[in-house]
Amino acid sequence: MNGDVCADFPLDEMLDMHFNNNSHQSQHQQKQPVLITVMATETTRQQSVHYGCMVVDKETNIIQHYVEKPSTFVSNTVNCGVYLCSPRLFDTIADIHLEILNSNGNGNQQNISRYTTSNNKNNINQQQQQKPVEERVAGAMVIWMEQDVLRRLAGESGSSCSSMSSGGDGSGRIKKGSKCGGVALAATTRNWWSQLKTAGAAIYANRHYLALRQQRQRLLQRESVIDLPLPSPVKCRLATADPKGYSTIGNVYVHPSAQVHPTALLGPNVSVGEGAFIDQGVRIKESIVLQDAVIGQHSLVMHSIIGRRAKVGAWCRVEGSAACSDPNPNVAYAKMTPQLPLFNALDGRLNPSITILGCGVNVESEVVLLNSIVLPYKTLTRSYKNEIIL
Structure with missing residues:
Protein backbone atom coordinates (compact mmCIF):
# COMPACT_ATOMS: atom_id res chain seq x y z
CA MET A 1 0.00 0.00 0.00
CA THR A 189 -14.90 0.77 -5.22
CA ARG A 190 -17.12 3.76 -4.59
CA ASN A 191 -15.93 4.11 -1.01
CA TRP A 192 -14.21 7.28 0.11
CA TRP A 193 -10.56 7.52 -1.02
CA SER A 194 -8.02 10.32 -1.17
CA GLN A 195 -4.31 11.01 -1.46
CA LEU A 196 -2.38 12.91 1.22
CA LYS A 197 -0.19 15.22 -0.83
CA THR A 198 -0.42 18.37 1.31
CA ALA A 199 -0.53 19.22 5.00
CA GLY A 200 -4.14 20.33 4.67
CA ALA A 201 -5.08 16.88 3.43
CA ALA A 202 -4.46 15.53 6.94
CA ILE A 203 -7.37 17.60 8.26
CA TYR A 204 -9.54 16.35 5.40
CA ALA A 205 -8.56 12.74 6.16
CA ASN A 206 -9.19 13.22 9.88
CA ARG A 207 -12.72 14.41 9.12
CA HIS A 208 -13.51 11.31 7.07
CA TYR A 209 -11.88 8.84 9.43
CA LEU A 210 -13.96 10.22 12.29
CA ALA A 211 -17.07 9.72 10.16
CA LEU A 212 -15.97 6.13 9.45
CA ARG A 213 -15.38 5.57 13.15
CA GLN A 214 -18.91 6.74 13.84
CA GLN A 215 -20.26 4.27 11.29
CA ARG A 216 -18.24 1.43 12.82
CA GLN A 217 -19.42 2.43 16.29
CA ARG A 218 -23.06 2.20 15.23
CA LEU A 219 -22.36 -1.17 13.61
CA LEU A 220 -20.76 -2.47 16.79
CA GLN A 221 -23.73 -1.30 18.80
CA ARG A 222 -26.10 -3.24 16.52
CA GLU A 223 -23.90 -6.34 16.65
CA SER A 224 -23.37 -6.19 20.41
CA VAL A 225 -26.31 -8.54 20.87
CA ILE A 226 -24.33 -11.19 18.95
CA ASP A 227 -21.64 -13.15 20.77
CA LEU A 228 -18.65 -11.91 18.73
CA PRO A 229 -15.13 -10.85 19.78
CA LEU A 230 -15.64 -7.10 19.38
CA PRO A 231 -12.97 -4.42 19.99
CA SER A 232 -12.85 -2.63 23.30
CA PRO A 233 -15.60 0.04 23.33
CA VAL A 234 -13.28 2.43 25.18
CA LYS A 235 -10.81 2.45 22.29
CA CYS A 236 -13.29 2.60 19.43
CA ARG A 237 -15.91 4.95 20.86
CA LEU A 238 -16.19 8.58 19.80
CA ALA A 239 -16.43 11.21 22.52
CA THR A 240 -19.93 12.37 23.46
CA ALA A 241 -21.20 15.28 25.51
CA ASP A 242 -21.40 14.56 29.24
CA PRO A 243 -23.37 16.76 31.66
CA LYS A 244 -20.44 16.53 34.07
CA GLY A 245 -17.73 16.81 31.42
CA TYR A 246 -16.66 18.75 28.35
CA SER A 247 -18.98 19.53 25.44
CA THR A 248 -18.66 18.22 21.90
CA ILE A 249 -20.06 19.14 18.50
CA GLY A 250 -20.13 16.55 15.74
CA ASN A 251 -17.51 13.80 15.55
CA VAL A 252 -14.80 14.05 18.20
CA TYR A 253 -12.25 11.46 19.31
CA VAL A 254 -10.45 11.84 22.65
CA HIS A 255 -7.94 9.25 23.79
CA PRO A 256 -8.89 7.74 27.16
CA SER A 257 -5.66 9.02 28.73
CA ALA A 258 -6.19 12.63 27.59
CA GLN A 259 -7.42 15.21 30.09
CA VAL A 260 -10.08 17.68 28.95
CA HIS A 261 -11.49 20.38 31.24
CA PRO A 262 -15.29 20.30 31.68
CA THR A 263 -15.60 23.84 30.29
CA ALA A 264 -13.81 23.03 27.00
CA LEU A 265 -15.74 22.77 23.74
CA LEU A 266 -14.46 20.37 21.07
CA GLY A 267 -15.65 19.77 17.53
CA PRO A 268 -16.59 19.22 14.94
CA ASN A 269 -13.92 16.87 13.55
CA VAL A 270 -11.35 16.96 16.35
CA SER A 271 -8.91 14.22 17.36
CA VAL A 272 -7.06 14.44 20.69
CA GLY A 273 -4.14 12.08 21.20
CA GLU A 274 -2.72 10.15 24.10
CA GLY A 275 -1.79 12.13 27.21
CA ALA A 276 -2.90 15.50 25.82
CA PHE A 277 -4.12 18.19 28.22
CA ILE A 278 -6.91 20.62 27.31
CA ASP A 279 -7.38 23.41 29.88
CA GLN A 280 -10.51 25.33 30.82
CA GLY A 281 -12.41 27.42 28.29
CA VAL A 282 -10.53 26.00 25.30
CA ARG A 283 -12.28 25.87 21.89
CA ILE A 284 -10.99 23.41 19.27
CA LYS A 285 -12.49 22.64 15.86
CA GLU A 286 -11.30 20.91 12.66
CA SER A 287 -7.95 20.11 14.25
CA ILE A 288 -5.63 17.33 15.39
CA VAL A 289 -3.95 17.49 18.81
CA LEU A 290 -1.18 14.91 19.05
CA GLN A 291 0.38 13.03 21.93
CA ASP A 292 1.22 14.93 25.16
CA ALA A 293 0.32 18.33 23.69
CA VAL A 294 -0.94 21.05 26.05
CA ILE A 295 -3.54 23.70 25.18
CA GLY A 296 -3.67 26.55 27.72
CA GLN A 297 -6.83 28.03 29.13
CA HIS A 298 -9.20 30.05 26.93
CA SER A 299 -7.18 29.39 23.75
CA LEU A 300 -8.68 28.83 20.31
CA VAL A 301 -7.37 26.19 17.88
CA MET A 302 -8.92 25.93 14.40
CA HIS A 303 -7.81 24.12 11.22
CA SER A 304 -4.49 23.24 12.82
CA ILE A 305 -2.24 20.34 13.78
CA ILE A 306 -0.64 20.57 17.23
CA GLY A 307 2.48 18.39 17.33
CA ARG A 308 3.67 16.03 20.02
CA ARG A 309 4.64 17.68 23.30
CA ALA A 310 3.81 21.11 21.87
CA LYS A 311 2.51 23.69 24.33
CA VAL A 312 0.07 26.50 23.56
CA GLY A 313 -0.19 29.14 26.29
CA ALA A 314 -3.28 30.85 27.66
CA TRP A 315 -5.45 33.14 25.54
CA CYS A 316 -3.74 32.14 22.29
CA ARG A 317 -5.26 31.89 18.82
CA VAL A 318 -3.81 29.18 16.59
CA GLU A 319 -5.72 29.20 13.33
CA GLY A 320 -5.27 28.00 9.77
CA SER A 321 -7.37 28.43 6.66
CA ALA A 322 -9.93 25.85 5.68
CA ALA A 323 -8.52 23.67 2.91
CA CYS A 324 -9.53 25.06 -0.47
CA SER A 325 -8.69 21.73 -2.13
CA ASP A 326 -11.62 19.72 -0.76
CA PRO A 327 -13.56 17.84 -3.46
CA ASN A 328 -16.51 19.61 -5.03
CA PRO A 329 -19.54 17.98 -3.37
CA ASN A 330 -21.68 18.77 -6.41
CA VAL A 331 -19.48 16.78 -8.84
CA ALA A 332 -19.72 13.00 -8.88
CA TYR A 333 -16.44 11.17 -8.15
CA ALA A 334 -14.56 14.44 -7.59
CA LYS A 335 -11.27 14.16 -5.68
CA MET A 336 -9.11 16.68 -3.86
CA THR A 337 -7.76 19.32 -6.22
CA PRO A 338 -4.20 20.67 -6.12
CA GLN A 339 -3.80 23.56 -3.71
CA LEU A 340 -2.15 26.89 -4.37
CA PRO A 341 1.66 26.87 -4.49
CA LEU A 342 3.24 26.79 -1.05
CA PHE A 343 4.64 30.32 -1.44
CA ASN A 344 3.19 33.50 -2.88
CA ALA A 345 5.21 34.49 -5.96
CA LEU A 346 4.86 38.22 -5.19
CA ASP A 347 6.03 38.53 -1.58
CA GLY A 348 7.43 35.07 -0.83
CA ARG A 349 5.04 34.46 2.07
CA LEU A 350 3.05 31.32 2.61
CA ASN A 351 -0.26 31.07 0.83
CA PRO A 352 -3.17 30.46 3.22
CA SER A 353 -3.11 26.91 4.57
CA ILE A 354 -3.53 25.07 7.83
CA THR A 355 -1.29 25.93 10.78
CA ILE A 356 1.16 23.29 12.00
CA LEU A 357 3.12 23.25 15.26
CA GLY A 358 6.06 20.87 15.19
CA CYS A 359 7.17 18.61 18.00
CA GLY A 360 8.05 20.42 21.22
CA VAL A 361 7.01 23.91 20.06
CA ASN A 362 6.24 26.37 22.86
CA VAL A 363 3.77 29.19 22.13
CA GLU A 364 3.76 31.84 24.84
CA SER A 365 0.50 33.27 26.16
CA GLU A 366 -1.54 35.80 24.14
CA VAL A 367 0.12 34.93 20.83
CA VAL A 368 -1.80 34.87 17.53
CA LEU A 369 -0.56 32.38 14.95
CA LEU A 370 -2.28 32.40 11.54
CA ASN A 371 -1.57 30.20 8.49
CA SER A 372 1.95 29.35 9.63
CA ILE A 373 4.23 26.35 9.92
CA VAL A 374 6.49 26.14 12.98
CA LEU A 375 9.43 23.76 12.93
CA PRO A 376 10.16 21.62 16.01
CA TYR A 377 11.41 22.97 19.33
CA LYS A 378 10.83 26.64 18.61
CA THR A 379 9.59 29.11 21.23
CA LEU A 380 7.24 31.82 19.93
CA THR A 381 7.00 35.02 21.94
CA ARG A 382 5.16 37.13 19.35
CA SER A 383 2.48 36.72 16.69
CA TYR A 384 3.05 35.45 13.15
CA LYS A 385 1.01 35.29 9.95
CA ASN A 386 1.67 33.38 6.71
CA GLU A 387 5.22 32.39 7.64
CA ILE A 388 7.47 29.40 8.16
CA ILE A 389 9.23 29.80 11.49
CA LEU A 390 12.62 28.11 11.36
Whole structure:
Protein backbone atom coordinates (compact mmCIF):
# COMPACT_ATOMS: atom_id res chain seq x y z
CA MET A 1 0.00 0.00 0.00
CA ASN A 2 1.27 3.46 -0.84
CA GLY A 3 1.98 5.53 2.23
CA ASP A 4 0.17 8.65 1.02
CA VAL A 5 -3.36 7.28 0.64
CA CYS A 6 -6.30 7.13 3.01
CA ALA A 7 -9.63 5.45 2.42
CA ASP A 8 -12.44 3.25 3.58
CA PHE A 9 -10.50 0.24 2.34
CA PRO A 10 -12.71 -2.54 0.90
CA LEU A 11 -10.26 -5.27 1.90
CA ASP A 12 -12.86 -8.02 2.23
CA GLU A 13 -14.13 -7.37 -1.30
CA MET A 14 -10.57 -7.29 -2.65
CA LEU A 15 -9.72 -10.60 -0.96
CA ASP A 16 -12.87 -12.18 -2.35
CA MET A 17 -12.03 -11.05 -5.88
CA HIS A 18 -8.38 -12.06 -5.57
CA PHE A 19 -9.01 -15.63 -4.40
CA ASN A 20 -12.31 -16.36 -6.13
CA ASN A 21 -11.53 -15.48 -9.72
CA ASN A 22 -13.18 -18.45 -11.43
CA SER A 23 -15.45 -16.21 -13.52
CA HIS A 24 -12.92 -13.53 -14.35
CA GLN A 25 -12.07 -14.91 -17.78
CA SER A 26 -14.04 -16.03 -20.79
CA GLN A 27 -14.56 -19.71 -21.46
CA HIS A 28 -12.41 -19.70 -24.60
CA GLN A 29 -9.45 -18.21 -22.74
CA GLN A 30 -6.90 -20.31 -20.89
CA LYS A 31 -7.17 -20.00 -17.13
CA GLN A 32 -4.58 -17.56 -15.75
CA PRO A 33 -3.81 -17.02 -12.06
CA VAL A 34 -4.33 -13.61 -10.54
CA LEU A 35 -0.94 -12.11 -9.71
CA ILE A 36 -2.19 -8.81 -8.33
CA THR A 37 -5.49 -7.14 -7.46
CA VAL A 38 -5.47 -3.34 -7.57
CA MET A 39 -7.89 -1.16 -5.65
CA ALA A 40 -9.44 1.28 -8.13
CA THR A 41 -11.91 4.12 -8.03
CA GLU A 42 -13.49 6.55 -10.46
CA THR A 43 -12.76 10.23 -10.80
CA THR A 44 -13.66 13.06 -13.13
CA ARG A 45 -12.29 13.28 -16.65
CA GLN A 46 -10.33 16.43 -15.79
CA GLN A 47 -8.73 14.99 -12.63
CA SER A 48 -7.95 11.55 -14.03
CA VAL A 49 -4.68 12.69 -15.65
CA HIS A 50 -3.20 13.26 -12.18
CA TYR A 51 -3.39 9.53 -11.37
CA GLY A 52 -2.49 6.18 -12.85
CA CYS A 53 -5.29 5.40 -15.31
CA MET A 54 -6.59 1.90 -16.06
CA VAL A 55 -8.77 0.52 -18.82
CA VAL A 56 -10.71 -2.31 -17.17
CA ASP A 57 -12.88 -5.02 -18.70
CA LYS A 58 -16.25 -4.53 -17.00
CA GLU A 59 -17.13 -8.24 -17.21
CA THR A 60 -13.87 -9.85 -16.11
CA ASN A 61 -12.32 -6.97 -14.09
CA ILE A 62 -9.02 -7.60 -15.90
CA ILE A 63 -6.82 -4.55 -16.38
CA GLN A 64 -6.36 -4.23 -20.14
CA HIS A 65 -4.27 -1.08 -20.28
CA TYR A 66 -2.37 1.03 -17.74
CA VAL A 67 -0.83 4.51 -18.08
CA GLU A 68 0.76 6.43 -15.21
CA LYS A 69 -0.34 10.11 -15.19
CA PRO A 70 -1.15 10.38 -18.90
CA SER A 71 -0.94 13.69 -20.73
CA THR A 72 -4.39 13.15 -22.26
CA PHE A 73 -7.54 11.40 -21.09
CA VAL A 74 -7.33 7.60 -21.03
CA SER A 75 -9.89 6.45 -18.48
CA ASN A 76 -11.68 7.76 -15.42
CA THR A 77 -10.83 4.55 -13.53
CA VAL A 78 -7.70 5.30 -11.51
CA ASN A 79 -5.24 3.39 -9.36
CA CYS A 80 -5.72 3.86 -5.59
CA GLY A 81 -2.26 2.59 -4.65
CA VAL A 82 -3.48 -0.45 -2.68
CA TYR A 83 -2.47 -3.91 -3.90
CA LEU A 84 -3.08 -7.55 -3.01
CA CYS A 85 -0.25 -9.64 -4.43
CA SER A 86 0.25 -13.36 -4.92
CA PRO A 87 3.70 -14.77 -4.06
CA ARG A 88 4.18 -15.61 -7.75
CA LEU A 89 4.32 -11.89 -8.48
CA PHE A 90 7.88 -11.81 -7.13
CA ASP A 91 8.95 -14.18 -9.91
CA THR A 92 7.48 -11.74 -12.42
CA ILE A 93 9.27 -8.83 -10.74
CA ALA A 94 12.55 -10.75 -10.96
CA ASP A 95 12.02 -11.34 -14.68
CA ILE A 96 11.22 -7.66 -15.22
CA HIS A 97 14.37 -6.68 -13.34
CA LEU A 98 16.54 -8.87 -15.54
CA GLU A 99 14.79 -7.56 -18.64
CA ILE A 100 15.56 -3.97 -17.68
CA LEU A 101 19.20 -4.83 -16.95
CA ASN A 102 19.60 -6.55 -20.31
CA SER A 103 17.69 -4.00 -22.38
CA ASN A 104 20.19 -2.67 -24.97
CA GLY A 105 22.96 -3.76 -22.63
CA ASN A 106 22.24 -0.64 -20.60
CA GLY A 107 19.93 -0.93 -17.61
CA ASN A 108 19.51 2.79 -17.31
CA GLN A 109 17.95 3.04 -20.77
CA GLN A 110 14.54 2.04 -19.41
CA ASN A 111 14.67 4.66 -16.66
CA ILE A 112 15.40 7.31 -19.28
CA SER A 113 12.44 6.18 -21.40
CA ARG A 114 10.02 6.23 -18.48
CA TYR A 115 10.64 9.75 -17.23
CA THR A 116 12.11 11.74 -20.13
CA THR A 117 10.58 13.51 -23.13
CA SER A 118 11.86 12.84 -26.63
CA ASN A 119 13.40 16.33 -26.87
CA ASN A 120 16.09 15.79 -24.25
CA LYS A 121 16.34 11.98 -24.32
CA ASN A 122 19.27 11.94 -26.76
CA ASN A 123 21.33 14.31 -24.62
CA ILE A 124 20.74 12.18 -21.55
CA ASN A 125 21.67 9.04 -23.50
CA GLN A 126 25.03 10.58 -24.37
CA GLN A 127 25.62 11.55 -20.76
CA GLN A 128 24.77 8.05 -19.57
CA GLN A 129 27.17 6.44 -22.06
CA GLN A 130 30.02 8.48 -20.56
CA LYS A 131 29.39 7.12 -17.06
CA PRO A 132 31.02 3.92 -15.73
CA VAL A 133 29.11 0.70 -16.39
CA GLU A 134 28.59 0.11 -12.66
CA GLU A 135 26.93 3.50 -12.24
CA ARG A 136 24.70 3.00 -15.26
CA VAL A 137 23.52 -0.43 -14.13
CA ALA A 138 22.82 0.86 -10.62
CA GLY A 139 20.07 3.05 -12.04
CA ALA A 140 18.17 -0.05 -13.12
CA MET A 141 18.09 -1.55 -9.63
CA VAL A 142 14.86 0.32 -8.87
CA ILE A 143 11.61 -1.40 -9.84
CA TRP A 144 8.44 0.71 -9.93
CA MET A 145 5.17 -1.06 -9.26
CA GLU A 146 3.19 1.20 -11.59
CA GLN A 147 5.57 1.91 -14.48
CA ASP A 148 7.33 -1.45 -14.58
CA VAL A 149 5.00 -4.12 -13.20
CA LEU A 150 1.41 -2.99 -13.80
CA ARG A 151 2.18 -1.73 -17.28
CA ARG A 152 3.46 -5.18 -18.25
CA LEU A 153 0.67 -7.11 -16.59
CA ALA A 154 -2.02 -4.92 -18.17
CA GLY A 155 -3.68 -6.73 -21.04
CA GLU A 156 -2.53 -10.21 -20.01
CA SER A 157 -5.48 -12.50 -20.75
CA GLY A 158 -3.94 -15.86 -21.50
CA SER A 159 -1.64 -15.20 -24.43
CA SER A 160 1.00 -12.60 -23.61
CA CYS A 161 1.72 -9.51 -21.63
CA SER A 162 3.43 -6.19 -22.24
CA SER A 163 7.21 -6.10 -22.20
CA MET A 164 10.02 -3.68 -22.92
CA SER A 165 11.16 -3.34 -26.48
CA SER A 166 14.83 -4.29 -26.86
CA GLY A 167 15.25 -2.56 -30.17
CA GLY A 168 18.26 -0.45 -30.94
CA ASP A 169 16.36 2.82 -30.90
CA GLY A 170 16.09 2.74 -27.10
CA SER A 171 12.54 3.98 -27.29
CA GLY A 172 11.30 1.79 -24.45
CA ARG A 173 8.05 1.15 -26.30
CA ILE A 174 5.71 -1.59 -25.13
CA LYS A 175 5.33 -4.70 -27.24
CA LYS A 176 3.50 -8.02 -26.92
CA GLY A 177 4.97 -11.48 -26.59
CA SER A 178 6.59 -11.85 -23.18
CA LYS A 179 4.83 -14.32 -20.88
CA CYS A 180 3.95 -12.98 -17.44
CA GLY A 181 2.04 -16.05 -16.27
CA GLY A 182 -0.88 -14.22 -14.72
CA VAL A 183 -3.31 -11.34 -14.84
CA ALA A 184 -3.97 -8.13 -12.93
CA LEU A 185 -7.47 -7.39 -11.66
CA ALA A 186 -9.06 -4.09 -10.66
CA ALA A 187 -11.34 -4.02 -7.62
CA THR A 188 -13.33 -0.84 -8.27
CA THR A 189 -14.90 0.77 -5.22
CA ARG A 190 -17.12 3.76 -4.59
CA ASN A 191 -15.93 4.11 -1.01
CA TRP A 192 -14.21 7.28 0.11
CA TRP A 193 -10.56 7.52 -1.02
CA SER A 194 -8.02 10.32 -1.17
CA GLN A 195 -4.31 11.01 -1.46
CA LEU A 196 -2.38 12.91 1.22
CA LYS A 197 -0.19 15.22 -0.83
CA THR A 198 -0.42 18.37 1.31
CA ALA A 199 -0.53 19.22 5.00
CA GLY A 200 -4.14 20.33 4.67
CA ALA A 201 -5.08 16.88 3.43
CA ALA A 202 -4.46 15.53 6.94
CA ILE A 203 -7.37 17.60 8.26
CA TYR A 204 -9.54 16.35 5.40
CA ALA A 205 -8.56 12.74 6.16
CA ASN A 206 -9.19 13.22 9.88
CA ARG A 207 -12.72 14.41 9.12
CA HIS A 208 -13.51 11.31 7.07
CA TYR A 209 -11.88 8.84 9.43
CA LEU A 210 -13.96 10.22 12.29
CA ALA A 211 -17.07 9.72 10.16
CA LEU A 212 -15.97 6.13 9.45
CA ARG A 213 -15.38 5.57 13.15
CA GLN A 214 -18.91 6.74 13.84
CA GLN A 215 -20.26 4.27 11.29
CA ARG A 216 -18.24 1.43 12.82
CA GLN A 217 -19.42 2.43 16.29
CA ARG A 218 -23.06 2.20 15.23
CA LEU A 219 -22.36 -1.17 13.61
CA LEU A 220 -20.76 -2.47 16.79
CA GLN A 221 -23.73 -1.30 18.80
CA ARG A 222 -26.10 -3.24 16.52
CA GLU A 223 -23.90 -6.34 16.65
CA SER A 224 -23.37 -6.19 20.41
CA VAL A 225 -26.31 -8.54 20.87
CA ILE A 226 -24.33 -11.19 18.95
CA ASP A 227 -21.64 -13.15 20.77
CA LEU A 228 -18.65 -11.91 18.73
CA PRO A 229 -15.13 -10.85 19.78
CA LEU A 230 -15.64 -7.10 19.38
CA PRO A 231 -12.97 -4.42 19.99
CA SER A 232 -12.85 -2.63 23.30
CA PRO A 233 -15.60 0.04 23.33
CA VAL A 234 -13.28 2.43 25.18
CA LYS A 235 -10.81 2.45 22.29
CA CYS A 236 -13.29 2.60 19.43
CA ARG A 237 -15.91 4.95 20.86
CA LEU A 238 -16.19 8.58 19.80
CA ALA A 239 -16.43 11.21 22.52
CA THR A 240 -19.93 12.37 23.46
CA ALA A 241 -21.20 15.28 25.51
CA ASP A 242 -21.40 14.56 29.24
CA PRO A 243 -23.37 16.76 31.66
CA LYS A 244 -20.44 16.53 34.07
CA GLY A 245 -17.73 16.81 31.42
CA TYR A 246 -16.66 18.75 28.35
CA SER A 247 -18.98 19.53 25.44
CA THR A 248 -18.66 18.22 21.90
CA ILE A 249 -20.06 19.14 18.50
CA GLY A 250 -20.13 16.55 15.74
CA ASN A 251 -17.51 13.80 15.55
CA VAL A 252 -14.80 14.05 18.20
CA TYR A 253 -12.25 11.46 19.31
CA VAL A 254 -10.45 11.84 22.65
CA HIS A 255 -7.94 9.25 23.79
CA PRO A 256 -8.89 7.74 27.16
CA SER A 257 -5.66 9.02 28.73
CA ALA A 258 -6.19 12.63 27.59
CA GLN A 259 -7.42 15.21 30.09
CA VAL A 260 -10.08 17.68 28.95
CA HIS A 261 -11.49 20.38 31.24
CA PRO A 262 -15.29 20.30 31.68
CA THR A 263 -15.60 23.84 30.29
CA ALA A 264 -13.81 23.03 27.00
CA LEU A 265 -15.74 22.77 23.74
CA LEU A 266 -14.46 20.37 21.07
CA GLY A 267 -15.65 19.77 17.53
CA PRO A 268 -16.59 19.22 14.94
CA ASN A 269 -13.92 16.87 13.55
CA VAL A 270 -11.35 16.96 16.35
CA SER A 271 -8.91 14.22 17.36
CA VAL A 272 -7.06 14.44 20.69
CA GLY A 273 -4.14 12.08 21.20
CA GLU A 274 -2.72 10.15 24.10
CA GLY A 275 -1.79 12.13 27.21
CA ALA A 276 -2.90 15.50 25.82
CA PHE A 277 -4.12 18.19 28.22
CA ILE A 278 -6.91 20.62 27.31
CA ASP A 279 -7.38 23.41 29.88
CA GLN A 280 -10.51 25.33 30.82
CA GLY A 281 -12.41 27.42 28.29
CA VAL A 282 -10.53 26.00 25.30
CA ARG A 283 -12.28 25.87 21.89
CA ILE A 284 -10.99 23.41 19.27
CA LYS A 285 -12.49 22.64 15.86
CA GLU A 286 -11.30 20.91 12.66
CA SER A 287 -7.95 20.11 14.25
CA ILE A 288 -5.63 17.33 15.39
CA VAL A 289 -3.95 17.49 18.81
CA LEU A 290 -1.18 14.91 19.05
CA GLN A 291 0.38 13.03 21.93
CA ASP A 292 1.22 14.93 25.16
CA ALA A 293 0.32 18.33 23.69
CA VAL A 294 -0.94 21.05 26.05
CA ILE A 295 -3.54 23.70 25.18
CA GLY A 296 -3.67 26.55 27.72
CA GLN A 297 -6.83 28.03 29.13
CA HIS A 298 -9.20 30.05 26.93
CA SER A 299 -7.18 29.39 23.75
CA LEU A 300 -8.68 28.83 20.31
CA VAL A 301 -7.37 26.19 17.88
CA MET A 302 -8.92 25.93 14.40
CA HIS A 303 -7.81 24.12 11.22
CA SER A 304 -4.49 23.24 12.82
CA ILE A 305 -2.24 20.34 13.78
CA ILE A 306 -0.64 20.57 17.23
CA GLY A 307 2.48 18.39 17.33
CA ARG A 308 3.67 16.03 20.02
CA ARG A 309 4.64 17.68 23.30
CA ALA A 310 3.81 21.11 21.87
CA LYS A 311 2.51 23.69 24.33
CA VAL A 312 0.07 26.50 23.56
CA GLY A 313 -0.19 29.14 26.29
CA ALA A 314 -3.28 30.85 27.66
CA TRP A 315 -5.45 33.14 25.54
CA CYS A 316 -3.74 32.14 22.29
CA ARG A 317 -5.26 31.89 18.82
CA VAL A 318 -3.81 29.18 16.59
CA GLU A 319 -5.72 29.20 13.33
CA GLY A 320 -5.27 28.00 9.77
CA SER A 321 -7.37 28.43 6.66
CA ALA A 322 -9.93 25.85 5.68
CA ALA A 323 -8.52 23.67 2.91
CA CYS A 324 -9.53 25.06 -0.47
CA SER A 325 -8.69 21.73 -2.13
CA ASP A 326 -11.62 19.72 -0.76
CA PRO A 327 -13.56 17.84 -3.46
CA ASN A 328 -16.51 19.61 -5.03
CA PRO A 329 -19.54 17.98 -3.37
CA ASN A 330 -21.68 18.77 -6.41
CA VAL A 331 -19.48 16.78 -8.84
CA ALA A 332 -19.72 13.00 -8.88
CA TYR A 333 -16.44 11.17 -8.15
CA ALA A 334 -14.56 14.44 -7.59
CA LYS A 335 -11.27 14.16 -5.68
CA MET A 336 -9.11 16.68 -3.86
CA THR A 337 -7.76 19.32 -6.22
CA PRO A 338 -4.20 20.67 -6.12
CA GLN A 339 -3.80 23.56 -3.71
CA LEU A 340 -2.15 26.89 -4.37
CA PRO A 341 1.66 26.87 -4.49
CA LEU A 342 3.24 26.79 -1.05
CA PHE A 343 4.64 30.32 -1.44
CA ASN A 344 3.19 33.50 -2.88
CA ALA A 345 5.21 34.49 -5.96
CA LEU A 346 4.86 38.22 -5.19
CA ASP A 347 6.03 38.53 -1.58
CA GLY A 348 7.43 35.07 -0.83
CA ARG A 349 5.04 34.46 2.07
CA LEU A 350 3.05 31.32 2.61
CA ASN A 351 -0.26 31.07 0.83
CA PRO A 352 -3.17 30.46 3.22
CA SER A 353 -3.11 26.91 4.57
CA ILE A 354 -3.53 25.07 7.83
CA THR A 355 -1.29 25.93 10.78
CA ILE A 356 1.16 23.29 12.00
CA LEU A 357 3.12 23.25 15.26
CA GLY A 358 6.06 20.87 15.19
CA CYS A 359 7.17 18.61 18.00
CA GLY A 360 8.05 20.42 21.22
CA VAL A 361 7.01 23.91 20.06
CA ASN A 362 6.24 26.37 22.86
CA VAL A 363 3.77 29.19 22.13
CA GLU A 364 3.76 31.84 24.84
CA SER A 365 0.50 33.27 26.16
CA GLU A 366 -1.54 35.80 24.14
CA VAL A 367 0.12 34.93 20.83
CA VAL A 368 -1.80 34.87 17.53
CA LEU A 369 -0.56 32.38 14.95
CA LEU A 370 -2.28 32.40 11.54
CA ASN A 371 -1.57 30.20 8.49
CA SER A 372 1.95 29.35 9.63
CA ILE A 373 4.23 26.35 9.92
CA VAL A 374 6.49 26.14 12.98
CA LEU A 375 9.43 23.76 12.93
CA PRO A 376 10.16 21.62 16.01
CA TYR A 377 11.41 22.97 19.33
CA LYS A 378 10.83 26.64 18.61
CA THR A 379 9.59 29.11 21.23
CA LEU A 380 7.24 31.82 19.93
CA THR A 381 7.00 35.02 21.94
CA ARG A 382 5.16 37.13 19.35
CA SER A 383 2.48 36.72 16.69
CA TYR A 384 3.05 35.45 13.15
CA LYS A 385 1.01 35.29 9.95
CA ASN A 386 1.67 33.38 6.71
CA GLU A 387 5.22 32.39 7.64
CA ILE A 388 7.47 29.40 8.16
CA ILE A 389 9.23 29.80 11.49
CA LEU A 390 12.62 28.11 11.36
